[in-house]
Amino acid sequence: MDTSTALQIFRENLKKYVDFNEAEWILFSQHLSFAKLKKKHYFAEADKVCNKVGFIVKGSVRYFQFKDGEDITGYFSFENEFTSSYKSYLMGTPSHVYIQALEDTLLITFTRKDMDEMLNDPMLAYKMERFGRLIAEQYLCCYEDRVTSFVTQSPEERYLQLLSTGREILQRMPQHYIANYLGITPVSLSRIRKRILETVR
Amino acid sequence: MDTSTALQIFRENLKKYVDFNEAEWILFSQHLSFAKLKKKHYFAEADKVCNKVGFIVKGSVRYFQFKDGEDITGYFSFENEFTSSYKSYLMGTPSHVYIQALEDTLLITFTRKDMDEMLNDPMLAYKMERFGRLIAEQYLCCYEDRVTSFVTQSPEERYLQLLSTGREILQRMPQHYIANYLGITPVSLSRIRKRILETVR
DNA sequence: TTGTTTTCTTATCTTTTGTTAACGTTTTAG
DNA sequence: CTAAAACGTTAACAAAAGATAAGAAAACAA
Numbered sequence: 001m002d003t004s005t006a007l008q009i010f011r012e013n014l015k016k017y018v019d020f021n022e023a024e025w026i027l028f029s030q031h032l033s034f035a036k037l038k039k040k041h042y043f044a045e046a047d048k049v050c051n052k053v054g055f056i057v058k059g060s061v062r063y064f065q066f067k068d069g070e071d072i073t074g075y076f077s078f079e080n081e082f083t084s085s086y087k088s089y090l091m092g093t094p095s096h097v098y099i100q101a102l103e104d105t106l107l108i109t110f111t112r113k114d115m116d117e118m119l120n121d122p123m124l125a126y127k128m129e130r131f132g133r134l135i136a137e138q139y140l141c142c143y144e145d146r147v148t149s150f151v152t153q154s155p156e157e158r159y160l161q162l163l164s165t166g167r168e169i170l171q172r173m174p175q176h177y178i179a180n181y182l183g184i185t186p187v188s189l190s191r192i193r194k195r196i197l198e199t200v201r
Numbered sequence: 202m203d204t205s206t207a208l209q210i211f212r213e214n215l216k217k218y219v220d221f222n223e224a225e226w227i228l229f230s231q232h233l234s235f236a237k238l239k240k241k242h243y244f245a246e247a248d249k250v251c252n253k254v255g256f257i258v259k260g261s262v263r264y265f266q267f268k269d270g271e272d273i274t275g276y277f278s279f280e281n282e283f284t285s286s287y288k289s290y291l292m293g294t295p296s297h298v299y300i301q302a303l304e305d306t307l308l309i310t311f312t313r314k315d316m317d318e319m320l321n322d323p324m325l326a327y328k329m330e331r332f333g334r335l336i337a338e339q340y341l342c343c344y345e346d347r348v349t350s351f352v353t354q355s356p357e358e359r360y361l362q363l364l365s366t367g368r369e370i371l372q373r374m375p376q377h378y379i380a381n382y383l384g385i386t387p388v389s390l391s392r393i394r395k396r397i398l399e400t401v402r
Numbered sequence: 403t404t405g406t407t408t409t410c411t412t413a414t415c416t417t418t419t420g421t422t423a424a425c426g427t428t429t430t431a432g
Numbered sequence: 433c434t435a436a437a438a439c440g441t442t443a444a445c446a447a448a449a450g451a452t453a454a455g456a457a458a459a460c461a462a
Binding site: 065067072074075086087090091096097125126129130132133136137139140141143144145146147148150151152180181183 | 266268273275276287288291292297298326327330331333334337338340341342344345346347348349351352353381382384
């Protein structure tokens with residue numbers, strides 16, 4: 001995919017948040033970069049500050065942490081979604097997660113420095129504040145649901161809910177990543193699936 | 202506490218996010234209301250849209266859902282923190298949670314309508330966008346940690362972490378609420394506590 | 403292709419958690 | 433002050449989940 005197509009896709013997706021006029025878009029797009037991540041390469045790494053945000057034009061990533069000698073997958077992002085170790089990006093603190101490309105992935109990125117410059121540019125400041133607000137609010141809503149599911153639902157209920165809403169994750173991710181995402185072990189998820197099948201039958 | 206003291210406290214706390222000049226503050230404060238919640242009364246209720254945000258000047262609230270005939274506590278907010286069924290407020294959808302005063306509580310509130318008016322007021326728009334962004338980003342960071350703790354930690358580890366960071370919750374909340382917050386039953390938390398005591402000894 | 407890795411299931415055993423109920427203590431409300 | 437409700441612990445049992453290992457199938461790479 002060429003960069004101008006990618007930019008066009010990005011701009012189209014941004015309209016959910018802010019609608020830049022031509023002059024603003026020129027200023028904004030000057031702060032954008034492209035990144036090609038080969039499969040299994042990292043967008044962010046644990047113990048390093050993740051100083052950028054990426055928009056996935058093509059591909060997908062998984063978020064994982066390393067604990068007791070194995071990696072635990074906490075989340076995924078797909079095409080037309082943003083990706084970042086958000087807290088690290090916002091606070092400038094080391095990331096706890098690795099963000100890894102699950103396939104060859106094309107991203108449009110901007111750094112924290114870019115964002116700060118835009119927030120301080122009178123021509124862009126207002127729209128960037130708005131952009132930042134709407135993005136953060138959208139992620140907030142997702143997180144709210146996720147936390148709620150851990151507090152009020154059993155692993156089995158969480159899986160059943162994912163079955164009814166999480167098409168993309170279920171289709172594109174191996175099951176042991178999904179198990180991690182649900183907060184259980186792969187073995188346990190396999191048993192839950194068996195239990196559900198037996199109940200249906 | 203009188204209202205002008207409350208407003209002063211609020212303004213002081215807001216400085217972490219935005220610093221209003223006098224003219225802006227006058228405009229902004231015109232959109233604020235006060236709410237006194239008696240103990241056990243509700244700031245938000247399930248199946249109703251929560252169309253406001255509250256800043257807790259004095260008191261505390263807990264968030265809970267009703268499931269299978271009992272309430273499950275998911276979160277708490279204390280003095281100088283904001284409270285809202287955030288997703289409901291942002292999206293205008295029915296809340297899933299009840300927000301209940303744990304003691305007589307004084308709040309400063311603004312409605313979604315107030316916020317929209319301010320976001321559309323050229324005199325305030327920029328600072329309100331910024332305010333909204335910074336609030337959302339701060340909550341995002343909290344949620345990120347919370348989700349991570351469910352994915353990567355055992356209930357016991359979550360409790361130990363709360364012991365090391367969650368002074369206020371531990372001191373002010375009954376244990377069965379804390380158990381819910383950690384995603385386990387009160388009986389299980391009691392056992393975990395016993396296990397920890399035996400390990401220390 | 404061929405061999406290796408990854409993925410998923412299954413089995414066994416251990417640990418933890420959930421459920422229910424009982425009990426004593428503390429707090430609350432009238 | 434008194435009765436009722438709420439709270440925390442403990443016990444007993446059932447259910448679920450974790451740990452580990454083995455085996456089959458699928459995906460992957462040389």
